[in-house]
Amino acid sequence: MTAHSPPPPAPPIGLLVELTHRCPLGCLYCSNPLALERPGAELDGETWKRVFSQAAALGALHVHLSGGEPTARRDIVDLTRHASQSGLYTNLITSGIGVNEKLTQELVEAGLDHAQLSFQGADKETNDRLGHYKGSWERKRAFAAHVIKAGLPLTINAVIHRANLHQVAAFIDLAVELGARRLEVAHTQYYGWALANRAALMPPKKQVDESIAIVEAARVRLKGELVIDMVVPDYYARYPKPCAGGWGRVAINVSPSGKALPCHAAESIPGLEFWNVRDHSLSDIWLSNPAFKAFRGTEWMREPCRSCERREIDWGGCRCQALALTGDARNADPACHKSPDHERIVATAMAESESGDGVLRWRSYKEKVEA
Amino acid sequence: MDELKEIHAESRPHLPRGVRLKRDEARGRWTLLAPERIFEVDDTAATVLELCDGQRDLAQIVAELAARYTAPPAVIEKDVLAMLADLKAKRVLET
Numbered sequence: 001m002t003a004h005s006p007p008p009p010a011p012p013i014g015l016l017v018e019l020t021h022r023c024p025l026g027c028l029y030c031s032n033p034l035a036l037e038r039p040g041a042e043l044d045g046e047t048w049k050r051v052f053s054q055a056a057a058l059g060a061l062h063v064h065l066s067g068g069e070p071t072a073r074r075d076i077v078d079l080t081r082h083a084s085q086s087g088l089y090t091n092l093i094t095s096g097i098g099v100n101e102k103l104t105q106e107l108v109e110a111g112l113d114h115a116q117l118s119f120q121g122a123d124k125e126t127n128d129r130l131g132h133y134k135g136s137w138e139r140k141r142a143f144a145a146h147v148i149k150a151g152l153p154l155t156i157n158a159v160i161h162r163a164n165l166h167q168v169a170a171f172i173d174l175a176v177e178l179g180a181r182r183l184e185v186a187h188t189q190y191y192g193w194a195l196a197n198r199a200a201l202m203p204p205k206k207q208v209d210e211s212i213a214i215v216e217a218a219r220v221r222l223k224g225e226l227v228i229d230m231v232v233p234d235y236y237a238r239y240p241k242p243c244a245g246g247w248g249r250v251a252i253n254v255s256p257s258g259k260a261l262p263c264h265a266a267e268s269i270p271g272l273e274f275w276n277v278r279d280h281s282l283s284d285i286w287l288s289n290p291a292f293k294a295f296r297g298t299e300w301m302r303e304p305c306r307s308c309e310r311r312e313i314d315w316g317g318c319r320c321q322a323l324a325l326t327g328d329a330r331n332a333d334p335a336c337h338k339s340p341d342h343e344r345i346v347a348t349a350m351a352e353s354e355s356g357d358g359v360l361r362w363r364s365y366k367e368k369v370e371a
Numbered sequence: 372m373d374e375l376k377e378i379h380a381e382s383r384p385h386l387p388r389g390v391r392l393k394r395d396e397a398r399g400r401w402t403l404l405a406p407e408r409i410f411e412v413d414d415t416a417a418t419v420l421e422l423c424d425g426q427r428d429l430a431q432i433v434a435e436l437a438a439r440y441t442a443p444p445a446v447i448e449k450d451v452l453a454m455l456a457d458l459k460a461k462r463v464l465e466t
Contacts (some may be wrong), residue, residue, distance in 0.1 A: 011397045013409065059397025061404055089391060089404040114389045114406040153389030155406050180390075181462050182406055224460050229407070 010060025013250045015088070015282075016066055017048065018264070020256050024069040024097045026132030027120060028192035029159055029201060031192055031264050032068065036365050041257040045075040047278060049082040053252060054282040056086040059254075066093040068256070069208035077106045084111025091116060093157075096134035096143030097136055104178040115147045116155040116184075122170035130163060132362050134354065144178040154309055155182040160211065161173060161194075161201035162353065168211045172218045176226055183226055185215055187233035189319050191265040199358040203347050205236050235309070235349035239310060240317025240333035247295035247319060260285045261291055269329045295329070296321050304338040377459070378429060382466040384455050385425030390463045392420050405463045419451055423464065429455075 020038040028336065043051075049324060052063060064082045072092055083090045091114045092107065099107075121127035126139040147154045156175040160168065168185060175183040186207070188194045188201050201293055203211075203249045222228070234241065244263040248309020249341050253261040258277040261267065267274065272291040275284075286292060298311050304314045316322075324332045326341050334341035378384065387391065391404045393414070401417035403410040412420065418439075422432045432450060437444040458464035 059395070061395065062407075087393070089393075091406065113391065113404075116406070122463060151388045153387065153406055183405075224462065227462055230418070239415065 030363040081110035122167035234335035241334035246315035248292040
């Protein structure tokens with residue numbers, strides 16, 4: 001065989017660590033898998049520190065300290081300090097619950113570079129209902145104030161769906177009021193919990209278009225004051241989003257128990273074996289784990305992706321979504337208008353956006369189903 | 372809003388908290404690390420940003436660069452102003 005092997009992949013840019021799946025909130029669209037990992041399975045602090053050092057050596061620039069709620073880890077300050085000392089830009093992705101002024105100060109002193117705070121709604125009632133946690137509104141606002149007082153840049157993250165899409169303008173006002181430098185208006189991505197709750201979350205197309213117009217107008221009005229990033233909803237899009245910037249191309253996720261994943265939902269794809277950071281170095285995983293190679297680049301593609309002029313822009317879209325909606329992870333992401341399944345999923349989205357809310361599955365270890 | 376007008380000779384440009392100039396050894400380049408963003412900066416821009424320490428004002432920065440590159444200060448100032456205004460609009464530079 002003289003088949004040339006592909007050149008080694010460029011190093012990852014970002015490392016997203018789900019330090020724990022413990023979380024006080026119960027969001028319907030949580031990006032964690034339906035099968036949450038138990039606290040007893042979590043990596044110890046020394047292993048996480050080793051992973052941070054390896055990531056920096058491999059060429060990663062950002063580390064996103066996420067969860068669950070990452071501050072549920074008692075060693076969060078120690079972990080943040082090590083990540084920062086490794087040379088990584090440290091970003092805390094938090095609900096803000098349980099992070100008081102003292103802990104915020106300690107994180108800042110440990111080298112934290114940035115905090116991203118979620119809001120589930122732009123007013124108290126909506127926020128507390130959708131986060132499934134009474135009193136979270138006040139706690140989140142208090143955390144935002146601690147961050148600003150400490151001089152750290154703050155991003156507000158608002159995941160948007162049918163129940164709060166009418167609040168886009170209010171989310172923008174909230175971000176400005178809290179002193180955030182950046183706002184993410186992220187339409188829900190329908191994997192995992194969000195897919196299970198899709199009928200309750202899917203917005204009507206007209207409302208989506210209105211929300212996009214509101215954001216675009218605000219970007220002009222707030223230029224130089226607030227950066228607004230928007231994740232548009234897949235199902236109504238013309239092109240798919242590149243899965244995590246392309247499978248195994250820019251990012252590594254690590255689950256609480258140490259499984260290294262090309263994206264947070266990758267375990268939904270059967271037949272892939274994900275190596276654990278307990279047993280393998282990140283470099284070894286990035287370069288050699290077959291699961292990271294499975295959909296890397298364009299060789300795996302079928303039509304319409306294979307000959308598509310956007311194949312190295314979209315990278316075929318999301319593999320998990322292709323699997324969930326077409327039954328085969330190698331198909332084009334049906335969010336793409338070129339997919340033979342596209343019209344069917346748009347019709348599904350439109351029907352669900354007008355149907356009742358159905359049964360809600362609030363994120364939890366022991367799922368409580370509410371009619 | 373015209374950011375160009377906001378930066379003047381006495382401005383002391385600096386990177387805000389949460390933005391870091393970092394040599395990216397793995398890729399052999401300079402980068403500006405910001406929340407959820409990475410800006411690739413060329414060597415010249417990195418030289419300018421190293422001078423943006425919040426101590427030097429724009430006039431001093433321009434004078435140092437003009438001496439270093441033996442270029443007319445007016446030309447340097449125009450380029451530096453454009454670069455700083457762009458970074459300021461992206462909220463990765465303060466003056």
